[in-house]
Amino acid sequence: MHAPEPRSRRTAPFALLLAGLPLLAADCSQDPQRQEAEASAAAAIASAPATTGPRVTLRLSGSLEGRLEPCGCASGQIGGLARRSFRLQGDRGRYDFLIEGGDLVGGGTVLDELKLMTLLTVLDDRRARYDAVALGPRDLQLDSGVLAGFLDGFPQLAFVASDLVATPAPDQPAWPTRPFVDLAKEGCRVRIASLARAVPTNPAAGAPAFERLEPAAAWERAMAGVDPASVRVLLVHGAADAARACATLTPRPDLLVAIGDTAEPPHDPEFVDGVPLVQPGVRGRHLLDVTLAREGDRSKLVQYAPFALEGSRTAKGALQDADVDAQILAHRHEVKAEDARSKLANRLPTANGAEYVGSTKCASCHYAAGKAWEASKHGHAWRTLESAEETKRYAWPVTWYPDCIACHTVGYGERSGFVSPEATPDLRGVGCESCHGAGSRHAADPTLHRLGKVDTQRCTQCHDYEQSPDFDYPARWKLIEHGK
Ligand code: HEC
Ligand code: HEC
Ligand code: HEC
Ligand code: HEC
Numbered sequence: 366m367h368a369p370e371p372r373s374r375r376t377a378p379f380a381l382l383l384a385g386l387p388l389l390a391a392d393c394s395q396d397p398q399r400q401e402a403e404a405s406a407a408a409a410i411a412s413a414p415a416t417t418g419p420r421v422t423l424r425l426s427g428s429l430e431g432r433l434e435p436c437g438c439a440s441g442q443i444g445g446l447a448r449r450s451f452r453l454q455g456d457r458g459r460y461d462f463l464i465e466g467g468d469l470v471g472g473g474t475v476l477d478e479l480k481l482m483t484l485l486t487v488l489d490d491r492r493a494r495y496d497a498v499a500l501g502p503r504d505l506q507l508d509s510g511v512l513a514g515f516l517d518g519f520p521q522l523a524f525v526a527s528d529l530v531a532t533p534a535p536d537q538p539a540w541p542t543r544p545f546v547d548l549a550k551e552g553c554r555v556r557i558a559s560l561a562r563a564v565p566t567n568p569a570a571g572a573p574a575f576e577r578l579e580p581a582a583a584w585e586r587a588m589a590g591v592d593p594a595s596v597r598v599l600l601v602h603g604a605a606d607a608a609r610a611c612a613t614l615t616p617r618p619d620l621l622v623a624i625g626d627t628a629e630p631p632h633d634p635e636f637v638d639g640v641p642l643v644q645p646g647v648r649g650r651h652l653l654d655v656t657l658a659r660e661g662d663r664s665k666l667v668q669y670a671p672f673a674l675e676g677s678r679t680a681k682g683a684l685q686d687a688d689v690d691a692q693i694l695a696h697r698h699e700v701k702a703e704d705a706r707s708k709l710a711n712r713l714p715t716a717n718g719a720e721y722v723g724s725t726k727c728a729s730c731h732y733a734a735g736k737a738w739e740a741s742k743h744g745h746a747w748r749t750l751e752s753a754e755e756t757k758r759y760a761w762p763v764t765w766y767p768d769c770i771a772c773h774t775v776g777y778g779e780r781s782g783f784v785s786p787e788a789t790p791d792l793r794g795v796g797c798e799s800c801h802g803a804g805s806r807h808a809a810d811p812t813l814h815r816l817g818k819v820d821t822q823r824c825t826q827c828h829d830y831e832q833s834p835d836f837d838y839p840a841r842w843k844l845i846e847h848g849k
Contacts, residue, residue, distance in 0.1 A: 420658040420667060421553040421596055422459070427466025427624035428647040430503065431480045433693050436769065437759065438832040441676075444650035446487050447685035447693065448674040452652065453493035454686065460654055462548050463493065464557060466600050466624035466645060468501030473567055474712075476705045476767050477507060481515050483696040487689055489519050497546040499525045499559035501602045501624060510569030516541035525600075527558040528583035531573035540573050545587040547595070558587035559600035562607065580607075584614045591616070596657050596664050600624055605644060612637035619657060619664035628830065630671035641666040648831070650674060697761035709767045710777060710784040719814075720781035720805040721798050723791025727808065731797075737847035738797065746773040747786065747793035772827040775799050795827070 426449070435442035453463065469484045470477035481504075488495040504512065516524050517538075523546040531540030548555040560583055564575040578586065580601075588597060599618040601608035608623035621642040629646045630653050636642070645653040656668035677683035682690070700706075715721070724744075728735025738744050747764075750773050754763050763769045764786070767777070775792040776782025781803065783792040798804050800823050806814035821838050828836040 418659045419552040420656055421550075421555055422461050422654055422656040422668065423464050423555070423598070423620075424453070424456075424460035424462070425464050425466065425622055425643070425645045425653040425655060426649065426651075427499075427600070427622070427645045428468045428501065429470075429484070429649040430468055430647060431471040431477060431768070432648040432650075433480060433483060433696065435831065437753075438772075439834055441678075441834075442831055443673045443675050444648055445674060445676075445685065446484070446649065447687075447689040448676060449649065449652065450487060450490065450493060450686035450689040451684055452674060457493065461550050461553060462496040462555060464598075464600075464622075465495050465498045466501065466602075466622060467499040467559065467561070468503040468602065468625055469498075470503055470507065472503055473506035473508065474705075474767075475703065475708045476700060477503075478511055478515075479696060479700055479703065479705065481507070481512075483692055485515060485519050485522065486692060489522055490689075495522060496548050497523050497525055497557045499557075499600050499602075499624070500529075500542060500561050502561055502563035505529075505561060505563050505565045506567060507565075508567045508569050509565035509572045509575075512565065513538075513541055513569075525557055525559045526561045527587040528560045528562065528578040528580065529564060530576040530578060532576070533573040534571065537571060537573065544583070545591075547592075554592050554595040555598060556588065556591050556595045557598045557600070558584060560584075560602060560607070560611075562602050580611055581614060584611070584618075588616055593662065594659065596620070596659070598622065605642070608642055609637045612640040612642070617663075620655065620666070634666060634669045641669075643669065646671070694761055697766060700767070701762045701765035704765075705767055706765050706770065707784060710782065711780050713779045715776065715779045715781065715803040717802045717806075719803040719807070721776045721779075721792060721803045722805050722808050723775070723789075724794075724796035724798070725791050727797040727801075727804060730808075730811070731848075734797070734847040737845065741845045743795035743799070743845065746795045749773065772832070776803065779803075781805075799827075800824075 432444060434445035434447060465488060470481050488498060524542045525544070525546050526542040527544045529542055531542070533540060544558065546557045548557065560580055562577075564577045565572065568575065584599065591597065596619045597616060598620045599611055599614070600622045601611055602624045603626070605623040605626040608621045611618060611621055618640055621637065621640055623642060623644045625647060627644050627646060628648075630644055630651050634641050634643050643653060643655055645651060651671050651673050654668060654670040654672075655666065657664045658667045676685070724735070724738065728738070742749075750764050750769055753759050770777045770783065772795075774783035774794065775796040775798050783789050786793055800819045801816045804816060807816050824838060824841070825836065828841070
């Protein structure tokens with residue numbers, strides 16, 4: 366999980382702090398709406414010294430990790446593709462290029478495949494088509510043949526993986542990622558490179574031979590023949606330290622983008638040996654606008670503006686694109702039609718090696734704990750999903766959607782864990798073993814096999830910053846207290 370707790374509110378004051386240029390100077394795009402917006406921003410930094418030359422605004426995102434939209438477990442959640450799409454269309458002219466950092470999906474399951482189809486369709490939307498899409502290590506967990514098929518299906522999208530070298534067999538097609546993408550618009554040039562820092566982990570039969578280049582070699586290959594006037598952008602997956610280490614590469618990057626480390630874009634950009642390093646955050650909750658200006662042979666950061674994709678407080682469905690909503694809805698039904706629920710069950714070993722026995726069994730010896738649990742919301746967490754489906758609070762089958770099931774049942778995805786309400790009725794809801802771990806050995810011989818203490822990190826695996834933004838252990842434990 367991504368550790369840092371996000372701050373609740375943020376503004377984008379950095380644009381005001383930077384010694385930027387008057388924002389109406391020779392710009393890539395001349396959209397009237399943009400000029401209007403920028404005129405007010407320009408007024409705010411009127412005292413800043415002017416530089417000349419073209420500037421370019423990149424709108425960055427990354428590490429969506431399959432979050433097509435917020436789960437709805439708490440109010441006021443931010444993010445989601447439909448809001449992103451709405452915002453991209455409304456802001457057209459305020460940015461020059463759309464860059465997606467990758468890790469679109471969370472891994473290599475059937476569900477991820479179904480999500481990727483929806484995700485790429487949205488990124489390819491002609492109303493706001495992405496200019497570059499990098500691939501991350503999670504994307505590379507998909508079956509490589511399936512992944513290549515998807516990418517080939519979107520010929521208008523440019524997929525980047527600079528450190529991935531794929532050598533297909535002589536009779537095989539070319540691999541669909543490239544080492545860099547060149548973007549140009551009215552005097553502005555940008556070259557985008559990306560380090561996935563991984564190779565496909567599930568190569569299909571007949572897949573190319575994959576090799577991963579070290580950062581220096583990957584960057585050198587990606588920057589070969591680059592126009593000296595180009596702004597050189599490097600996206601780096603994984604811990605931000607990996608991106609920091611790239612500040613000293615040759616040629617010098619103009620912008621480093623760390624993908625997938627912090628939960629939220631930091632309040633201010635960071636500078637590593639003078640190279641700006643920015644982070645767009647994870648789970649598709651924010652977008653980040655970065656404006657760079659050319660100054661001699663160097664680029665300068667003149668705007669850094671992260672913003673949250675917030676929903677409307679008053680009107681459901683406002684501030685989000687209806688077509689994208691409809692696509693996500695179609696995806697939800699497809700997940701049920703494909704029975705992804707049972708395909709994702711029973712894949713992984715349990716953490717302690719035992720099997721799940723269900724809460725009824727536990728309660729047969731721990732009577733008082735059983736009563737307390739039945740009365741708690743955990744005992745009803747499956748029922749909550751069912752009624753959310755019945756009452757059309759969610760207009761789609763949430764009891765069939767693996768992401769929802771994972772936190773509202775016992776052991777879903779693990780061997781002997783939840784499969785379906787019919788096959789595993791005793792594993793519905795957040796049961797004893799959701800916290801205490803699989804209990805077959807303990808149930809068979811309680812004194813020989815102890816279950817041990819429950820780590821509070823157990824709680825925050827489900828009660829994380831999206832589901833329970835103000836989770837406070839002592840206060841919450843009081844509500845479910847049991848045992849000695
Ligand atoms: C497997 C996921 C999961 C784990 C682990 C988990 N919870 Fe929960 N918790 C939930 C879900 C889901 C709900 C909402 C259930 C509902 O409303 O139907 C919930 C609800 C609650 C509630 C009721 C909400 C309220 O404020 O009235 C409390 C209290 C709570 N959890 C405390 C804890 C504590 C303390 C831990 C760790 C010891 C914990 N939970 C671990 C998933 C989990
Ligand atoms: C990471 C774990 C997690 C996932 C994934 C998750 N939930 Fe929850 N859900 C929770 C927790 C924890 C709560 C209780 C929140 C609290 O009270 O703090 C909750 C509460 C709820 C509630 C009750 C909230 C209320 O206001 O009454 C509903 C309904 C719900 N979840 C539906 C869903 C649906 C639908 C999905 C899938 C789209 C989903 N959940 C995915 C953990 C999760
Ligand atoms: C939401 C998480 C959660 C759920 C669900 C839960 N427990 Fe617990 N349980 C805890 C925590 C936390 C403690 C406090 C002691 C500890 O840290 O292990 C505890 C304590 C206990 C104890 C006392 C342990 C001791 O050291 O004396 C027993 C027995 C117990 N639980 C049984 C159950 C049974 C049986 C169920 C299901 C009917 C259940 N629990 C459901 C989290 C949970
Ligand atoms: C056959 C009766 C029986 C069953 C079934 C049973 N327990 Fe226990 N459990 C005990 C006894 C007895 C102890 C006390 C062990 C001791 O102190 O030597 C205990 C202790 C515990 C403790 C205290 C911590 C520890 O490791 O000793 C927890 C937590 C616990 N049980 C949870 C569960 C859960 C969860 C289940 C269901 C998976 C379960 N128990 C099923 C009899 C049972």
